[in-house]
Amino acid sequence: MTAQATRPFPSLPTAIHKIHIIGICGTAMGSLAAMLVERGFEVRGSDAMAYPPMSDWLEARGIAIMMGYAESNLDWNPDLVVVGNVSKPSYADAVATRERNIPYLSLPEALRHFIFADKRPLVLTGTHGKTTTTSMLAWILSSAGRDPGFMVGGITGNFNSNYRLSESDLFVIEGDEYDTAYFDKVPKFWHYAPFRATINNIEFDHADIYPDIASIEFVFRRFAELLPAEGTLWVNGDDARALEVSARTPATRRTFGLGADNDFRAINLGYTKTTAFAEFVLDGRSLGVFEVPGVGEFNVRNMLGAAALALDEGVDADTIRQALLGFRHTKKRQELIAEVNGVSVYDDFAHHPTAVRETLAALRVRHPNQRIWAIFEAKSNTSRRRVFQDAYPLAFSQADHVILSRPWRQDEDLPLEARLDIEELADSIRALGAPTELIPEVDNIVHSVVARARPGDVIVGLSGSAFGGLHGKIVAALEKLTQPETT
Numbered sequence: 001m002t003a004q005a006t007r008p009f010p011s012l013p014t015a016i017h018k019i020h021i022i023g024i025c026g027t028a029m030g031s032l033a034a035m036l037v038e039r040g041f042e043v044r045g046s047d048a049m050a051y052p053p054m055s056d057w058l059e060a061r062g063i064a065i066m067m068g069y070a071e072s073n074l075d076w077n078p079d080l081v082v083v084g085n086v087s088k089p090s091y092a093d094a095v096a097t098r099e100r101n102i103p104y105l106s107l108p109e110a111l112r113h114f115i116f117a118d119k120r121p122l123v124l125t126g127t128h129g130k131t132t133t134t135s136m137l138a139w140i141l142s143s144a145g146r147d148p149g150f151m152v153g154g155i156t157g158n159f160n161s162n163y164r165l166s167e168s169d170l171f172v173i174e175g176d177e178y179d180t181a182y183f184d185k186v187p188k189f190w191h192y193a194p195f196r197a198t199i200n201n202i203e204f205d206h207a208d209i210y211p212d213i214a215s216i217e218f219v220f221r222r223f224a225e226l227l228p229a230e231g232t233l234w235v236n237g238d239d240a241r242a243l244e245v246s247a248r249t250p251a252t253r254r255t256f257g258l259g260a261d262n263d264f265r266a267i268n269l270g271y272t273k274t275t276a277f278a279e280f281v282l283d284g285r286s287l288g289v290f291e292v293p294g295v296g297e298f299n300v301r302n303m304l305g306a307a308a309l310a311l312d313e314g315v316d317a318d319t320i321r322q323a324l325l326g327f328r329h330t331k332k333r334q335e336l337i338a339e340v341n342g343v344s345v346y347d348d349f350a351h352h353p354t355a356v357r358e359t360l361a362a363l364r365v366r367h368p369n370q371r372i373w374a375i376f377e378a379k380s381n382t383s384r385r386r387v388f389q390d391a392y393p394l395a396f397s398q399a400d401h402v403i404l405s406r407p408w409r410q411d412e413d414l415p416l417e418a419r420l421d422i423e424e425l426a427d428s429i430r431a432l433g434a435p436t437e438l439i440p441e442v443d444n445i446v447h448s449v450v451a452r453a454r455p456g457d458v459i460v461g462l463s464g465s466a467f468g469g470l471h472g473k474i475v476a477a478l479e480k481l482t483q484p485e486t487t
Contacts, residue, residue, distance in 0.1 A: 002209070002219055003185045009113075012103050016079045021045035022093055023084025024065060025054045028107055031151060031163045032082065033063050035115055038165055046073040046093055048086075071096040078102065082110045089182045106181035108191035116149065116171035122309055123192050125175035125223065126200025126236070128355055129302045133200060134174040135330050136292075136306035141170060143323035144315040148172050154349070157328025170313070177219055179209050187219045194227050196251075196312055198234045198305040202241035205352055208381035213241075220245040227251035234308040236301065237262040256304040258297070264308050271295045271365050280307065280317075287317040292324045294334055296362030334362060337471045340478035342455030344370075347471045350462045351376075351383045357395035363458055364398060370456045373449060374399035375470065377463035379408035384420055393428035396436075402429050403449065406440035408465070442468035450477040 019036055023029050024045025033043045034057075045058075046066040058065060066073045069091040074081070081097045081104040088094065097104050105113065124134040131154045138150040139158045150172040151163045175189035175197065202220055204213045224246040227233050235242040237255030246253055256264040266278035268289075276299045277291035292303050307320050329335065332349040339345070344367070350359040356376070363372055374396055378384045384407045396402050404422055422438060429436040439445045449459060461470045 002179065002187065002215065006186050006190055007184055009109065010103055010105070012113075013079050016041070018042045018044075018076065018078040019080045019082060020074060020076070020078035020093075021082045021084070022069065022073075022091070022097075023047055023086040024058065024063070025049060026084055026086060027054070027153065027162065028151075029082070029084045030054050030058055032107060032110060032115075033058060034061050035151075035163055035165060036110075037061055037063060039114060041114075044076060044078070046070075069093045074100065074102065080105065082107060083181050083183070085179060085181050087182060094182075104183075106184040106191075108180055108188040109184065111151070111173075112191050112193065115151075115165070116173070118169075119149065119171035120169050120195040121192050122148075122170060122172045122313075123175040123189060123194040123197040124172070124200070124305065124309075125177065125189055125197060125220070126242075127203040127205050128352065128358070129200045129298055129305070130174050130176075131330055131349075132299070132333055133198065133302045133305045134172055136302060136324070136327055137309055138164070138172045139327050140306060140310045140315060140320050140323040141172065141313065143326070144310070144319045146170055146313065146315070152330065154330035154332060156330050158326070162330075175223070177216065177223075178206055187223070189223050190219070190226065194223070195231045196233070196309050197223070197227060197231070198256075198309060199224070199236065199239075199242045199246055200301065200305055201236050201239045202245065203352070203354060204387070205382055207385045207387045217241060217245050221248070224249040224251075232309075232312050234264070234305060234312075236305075254308070256308050257301065264304055266300050266304055269297070269300055273366050276300050276303075278303070280304070282311070288321065290321050290324055292327055294329055294362070295365045296358055298358045299362070334359060338475045338478075340475055341482050342457075343453050343478055344458045345471055345474050345478075346458065346460040347467075348460055348462050349464055351378070351380045351464045353388050353391035353395040356392065356462060357398070359460070359462065360395070360398040363460060367458045370458050371400045371454075372398075373401045373403065373453070373457060373459045375403045375405070375445060375449070375459065375461045375467075377405045377408060377461075377465070377467050377470075378420055378422070379467075380464045383464070384408065385414070386418055386420055389420060389425065390428075392425055393432055396429045397432035397434050399434050402426075402434050402436040403445055404436065404438050405442065405445060405467075406438075442470050442473065445470065446473045446477055450474060450481065453478065 025047040044064045071092040073093045134152040141148040147168040148170040149166040177187040229250045231251040233251045238257035254263040269278045280287040335347045337345045426436045
């Protein structure tokens with residue numbers, strides 16, 4: 001559950017030199033660690049698991065990693081501890097932090113205090129598309145010479161990083177509604193003091209945090225109320241929830257989308273095999289045709305949201321158009337890993353039913369007459385729950401063949417009736433016409449798919465994580481098939 005407000009910001013020492021991070025190997029926490037090092041702090045951290053590429057990435061930046069959550073992790077006497085949401089209050093180093101009276105912050109508190117306290121934050125939010133929209137906006141502003149800092153929940157294609165520090169007054173950040181820390185039970189984006197923002201869409205998600213859609217609407221409503229009167233809030237005017245939660249924002253509220261009532265809309269949508277394009281119309285005036293790599297209606301909406309904030313920041317339409325043409329998607333967003341012997345292998349982050357549906361629809365546009373294999377791992381806290389048991393089948397039914405891996409873990413703390421029933425899911429997808437198999441182990445999935453793949457097939461692995469190296473293993477197995485045997 002979410003608290004009603006952020007906690008009062010704690011008193012910090014006048015001089016801070018050494019910072020310890022609990023849960024340092026998470027993507028966001030590792031990025032914070034690297035930014036703090038760039039800012040001149042000495043940083044170390046602890047985590048239960050440390051393995052490449054994150055462990056190598058941190059060590060290359062001189063950041064020591066301590067295995068486990070022991071009290072001794074703090075024996076180097078840090079001036080401050082940053083606590084990730086992976087940490088429980090009972091962890092030994094969390095207990096020691098409190099007992100030793102070491103001041104501590106959550107990730108978003110630390111970001112706001114150390115990284116962009118003197119900036120104008122541009123915050124991109126929504127259940128879907130916020131990573132892509134954040135990356136687009138950062139690239140547009142950079143292309144316009146505005147030198148923005150940014151932090152995004154994925155490795156950007158244009159910067160090959162998920163963060164960047166700069167001396168400009170702009171900081172672009174993905175606004176995550178997930179909770180923050182055991183002592184800071186509010187969504188991360190409540191900490192970001194947005195000057196401008198978007199709300200792309202609102203659906204139920206994060207079932208481990210939020211009991212229902214009303215609780216999610218509440219946190220977005222409060223977020224909209226954080227914007228200042230001189231700021232702007234662009235909301236998806238085709239999304240009834242986004243309109244409702246933003247109604248009381250002090251900022252100037254404007255709408256974007258495909259419907260005729262939007263202030264900023266896309267018309268005459270079209271797709272090539274690899275791009276989406278549309279004519280943009282602002283307040284009844286055409287700005288011309290804009291195009292971006294990647295297909296699907298969601299990509300067009302993401303373009304609109306990023307372009308809207310860029311226009312508010314004074315970037316002209318032609319600069320935005322040229323920037324979008326050169327945009328490169330973040331990793332795991334319809335990412336083509338390789339094409340081997342006519343077989344295309346994609347990686348995608350999709351694990352919410354809407355994201356699965358839109359990803360498969362986009363791949364169908366790109367590959368209209370080809371066989372699509374959808375391979376799914378239920379790893380996110382929500383996807384492992386039953387909450388989307390009835391929504392997944394229709395999303396997966398667009399594939400020609402579906403393979404379901406076993407859920408990432410068994411969630412013994414959840415009652416059976418609250419867990420995703422993977423066998424029932426397979427039966428439901430089959431009932432809609434898509435052949436579906438349960439293959440628990442990644443190596444067995446690879447063997448099965450590669451044995452049956454033929455030129456022209458499209459294989460997409462859908463997971464919020466590395467999926468046990470599935471994509472690379474499929475590529476390696478396909479390449480091995482094309483190599484001549486040696487005697």
